[in-house]
Amino acid sequence: MNKKTLSILKKIYFHENGFYNLSLDRIEYKIPTSVTQVDLKLLETIGLKPNNFETFDHDNSLDRLLKLRENKKLTLDFVTAMFIKGVTGELPRGRQTLMSYLYLKHLPKHEFVGKESCEICGLPKFKTEDKTHQLYTYYLGHSWNETPLSFLTELEEALTFEKPEITxxxxxxxxxxxxxxxxxxxxxxxxxxxxxxxxxxxxxxxxxxxxxxxxxxxxxxxxxxxxxxxxxxxxxxxxxxxxxxxxxxxxxxxxxxxxxxxxxxxxxxxxxxxxxxxxxxxx
Ligand SMILES: [Zn+2]
Known part of the structure; x- marks a missing residue:
C-alpha cells in the first residue's frame, strides 16, 4: 500500500468520524469532506472500501478458517516471508500473517461454548464487522494475537498477495x-x-x-x-x-x-x- 492510500484511510478512520450504527450494532465512519470521490474510487479498486460490513457467525467463521488450512498457498514459507518484510519495515502489513497462521495451525473443529464469544476459540457467536477497519490496523503495522475474527479477514486478503522475495x-x-x-x-x-x-x-x-x-x-x-x-x-x-x-x-x-x-x-x-x-x- 502506498502512502497516499494509507493517508486516505487515516482521514476516514479517525475516532471523531465514528458513530454508532444501531441496526448493525457497530461503529460506522462518516466520510470527511477532505476525502474525494476519486479517493474513494481508489480504495474500492484495491478492495478497501470503507464501511465494508459483513456479518459473521461462529460456525461459519470457524469453517472458513479451517478451510484456509487446506489452501496450498498458506504455508510456513509464505507467512514467514511476509513477517520478515514486516520486521524490516518494508511491508508493515506483512506482520500479522504469521500470527494469524499460528492461530489456525492447531485450531480444532468444535461447537460454540459460552455466551457472546466462544470459550474455546474466542470467535464471537454473531458479529458485524467493517472488514476495511479490521485490515486498517494491520496496514498500520500492528499485529495481535487477539480478535481471531480479524484473522479470517486478514488471511483472506493476505492470500491475494504475491509472496515477497526475501534477500x-x-x-x-x-x-x-x-x-x-x-x-x-x-x-x-x-x-x-x-x-x-x-x-x-x-x-x-x-x-x-x-x-x-x-x-x-x-x-x-x-x-x-x-x-x-x-x-x-x-x-x-x-x-x-x-x-x-x-x-x-x-x-x-x-x-x-x-x-x-x-x-x-x-x-x-x-x-x-x-x-x-x-x-x-x-x-
Ligand atoms: Zn469456538
Whole structure:
C-alpha cells in the first residue's frame, strides 16, 4: 500500500468520524469532506472500501478458517516471508500473517461454548464487522494475537498477495533482532526488552505497540519461551486455558502485555533451535 492510500484511510478512520450504527450494532465512519470521490474510487479498486460490513457467525467463521488450512498457498514459507518484510519495515502489513497462521495451525473443529464469544476459540457467536477497519490496523503495522475474527479477514486478503522475495539483508535484520534479544539479562521483562529495542533503534517503522506485536509473534512461535502456556506453534490453547494461565502472572508484569509474551523473562532467553526450524528450515 502506498502512502497516499494509507493517508486516505487515516482521514476516514479517525475516532471523531465514528458513530454508532444501531441496526448493525457497530461503529460506522462518516466520510470527511477532505476525502474525494476519486479517493474513494481508489480504495474500492484495491478492495478497501470503507464501511465494508459483513456479518459473521461462529460456525461459519470457524469453517472458513479451517478451510484456509487446506489452501496450498498458506504455508510456513509464505507467512514467514511476509513477517520478515514486516520486521524490516518494508511491508508493515506483512506482520500479522504469521500470527494469524499460528492461530489456525492447531485450531480444532468444535461447537460454540459460552455466551457472546466462544470459550474455546474466542470467535464471537454473531458479529458485524467493517472488514476495511479490521485490515486498517494491520496496514498500520500492528499485529495481535487477539480478535481471531480479524484473522479470517486478514488471511483472506493476505492470500491475494504475491509472496515477497526475501534477500539476505532482510534475513539479517531478523537475526539482528534475535541476537539483540539474547543479550537480555536474566531479570529483563518484555517491557524492558521493548524499551531496549526502541533506544537502539533495532526495528524501523514501529512504535511501542507494534514492537510488542513483533515480540508477541516470536512468543507464539515459542522462540521467546515461557513456562505458563504452550505457544500456538505447538498447541492450541483455549480462551479458558489462557485466562487460567494469565492468573499465574505476577503483578510486576505490565498489564498491556498478554500471554505468551507476558510470561517471557530474560532468563528464558531465545530458543534458537525453534528459530531455525521456522525461519531457516534448510539450515
Ligand atoms: Zn469456538
Amino acid at each position: 539476505k539483508s532482510d534475513r539479517d535484520k531478523l537475526t539482528e533482532l534475535i541476537e539483540f534479544t539474547t543479550k537480555a539479562d536474566n531479570t529483563e521483562t518484555p517491557g524492558k526488552l521493548e524499551k531496549r529495542i526502541a533506544s537502539d533503534k533495532i526495528l524501523e517503522q514501529t512504535d511501542k505497540y507494534k514492537r510488542y506485536g513483533i515480540l508477541q509473534t516470536l512468543a507464539e512461535c515459542g522462540i521467546l519461551p515461557n513456562k505458563l502456556i504452550s505457544p500456538k506453534y505447538e498447541k492450541f490453547a483455549s480462551r479458558k486455558e489462557l485466562w487460567d494461565a494469565s492468573k499465574k502472572l505476577t503483578t510486576s508484569h505490565r498489564s498491556d502485555i498478554i500471554l505468551p509474551l507476558a510470561g517471557w523473562k530474560g532468563e528464558n532467553s531465545v530458543n534458537i533451535k525453534r528459530f531455525n526450524e521456522i525461519f531457516n528450515p534448510t539450515k
